[in-house]
Amino acid sequence: MKVYEVGGAVRDALLGRPVSDRDWVVVGSTPEQMVAAGYLPVGKDFPVFLHPQTRDEYALARTERKTAPGYHGFVFHTAPEVTLEDDLVRRDLTINAMARGDDGVLIDPHGGQRDLQNRCLRHVSPAFAEDPVRILRLARFAARFADFSVAPETLALMRRMVDAGEVDALVAERVWQELATGLMEARPRRMLEVLRDCGALARLLPEVSRLWGVPQTAVHHPEVDTGEHLLMVLDMAARLQAPLSARYACLSHDLGKGTTPAEEWPRHIAHEARSEDLARQLSARLKVPSEAAELAMVVAREHGNIHRSSSLDAAALLRLLERCDAFRRPDRFAEALIACEADARGRLGFEDTAYPQRPRLAAALAAAQSVATAPIAADAQARGLRGPAIAGAIHQARIRAIAALNTN
The missing domain is CATH 1.10.110.30 (Hydrophobic Seed Protein)
Known part of the structure; x- marks a missing residue:
């Protein structure tokens, strides 16, 4: 039995990048021998085992044969006579098809090290097309x-x-x-x-693909093309270290612009509502987790209002917070603001521009949250008010709290 480190760990070590996960290929062994040696079987489609101490994954060297369309249509074969070279040739990219043995010697039958040096992503063999x-x-x-x-x-x-x-x-x-x-x-x-x-x-992602070739008003979008704007927004989200939900919201925030009739270009009136609907459809089709799907719809619907929030008075700011469900979901609202900042700064020439809307809306929410609602409700009840009237009293108190931000 011989063991080789393979794949991403070898690639990242050669690139000088941190190595987090290590994968290993075992040549000349059987599942029974692996279990007898203390390895824990975990593979569903083919034999993969966890090392009894390190918990690293050890897979028996294998070959594969395509039997049906798609990526499920494969038959895998493992046997002691399957070689390391047999295993490496089935891998996707040359930079992922390298191995190291116990002696530390690099095994690179497909030129992965050369492609690392040349900064090239290249398939290993025609088998790439099967998956x-x-x-x-x-x-x-x-x-x-x-x-x-x-x-x-x-x-x-x-x-x-x-x-x-x-x-x-x-x-x-x-x-x-x-x-x-x-x-x-x-x-x-x-x-x-x-x-x-x-x-x-x-x-x-046809909803996303449609954005290329769709122009926007050059005054607000010097990059003009909506698809190029999307790419800039995504990279800005990465620069802001946005979480996944916010990055997905960035991906889907402008989908409605792809359905604007050409005769209405470069303006995109009411694209926010169309974007919300398309984001809902995209999330349902991809089975996107609910937290990301819900945030995407909020950002699609409200990003224009959030951008314009510096001109809103206290009452309008409170309505915006309520539409975003910011009181019940303050963490999600914070992510919405990150996505909107990425949208505003993901424009040609605006990459290093401040986005004061984000701290202003965060402060407005904090001010409204600071209102003690219980005493207001008790006082209203003492004056004979009920239901909507009590909610109205709380609403007015929150407006005054937000308004006070501009007078302090």
Whole structure:
């Protein structure tokens, strides 16, 4: 039995990046021998085991054969005679198809180290085309390694896969998993650029794909193109270290602009309502977690009002807070403000511009939250008021608290 470290750990070590997870391939062993040695079996589709001490994953060397469309249609084969080279050739990218043995010698049959040096994402073999998930994986690797380009032959292969309908077989949960990972990388725009270049964006996220070629008013958007604006917003969200829910809200905040009739360009009147509806549909189709889906709809509907909030009086600010459900969901409201700041600063020439709306609305919410509602309710009840009248008294007290911010 021989053990080799493989995949991302080898790649990241060569790049000088921190190594968090380590994966291992075992050659010349059987499941029974692994269990006898104390390893815990965890694999569903093929034999994977957890090391009894480190809990690292150890997989038996395997080959695979495609038997049906999509990414579920594979038969895996493991046996003691399967070699390390047999295992590495089935991997997606050359930079992920390297290994190290106990002696520390790099095993690199497909030129992964060369592609690291040349900053290139290249498929290992024609077998790449058998698994459409690899298109998504490559796109998110492009978001992680933003200075890497996609090899021309790999991009051509991805386009053929899209044309053949392979990505249409992807299930929603897997698309969301890869999309969410890519959104959290350092340059999320690169993921969308790669998906668009190979044609997969139009198949997987047609609402997003429609934004390219749609102009906006140059006064507010010097970058003009709505798709380019989206890319800038996503990178700004990463710069602001926004959480996943806020980054997804950035992705879907302007979807309505893709449905504006061409004769109404470059203005996009009432696009917020259309964006909210499209964000709802997108989230349902991708089975996006509720916290991200709900935030996306709030931001789609209210981002214009949040941008204009500096001109709102105390009463209008309170109505905005209430529409955003900020009193019950203050953490979500804080994420909405991050997404709106990314939207405002994700414009050509505005990248380093302050966004005072965010601290102002946070302060307005804090002021309204500081109002002690119990004494107000008790006083109203003592004066014979009931129900809506009590709520109205609390509402007026919150307006006065917000107004006081501008007089102190």
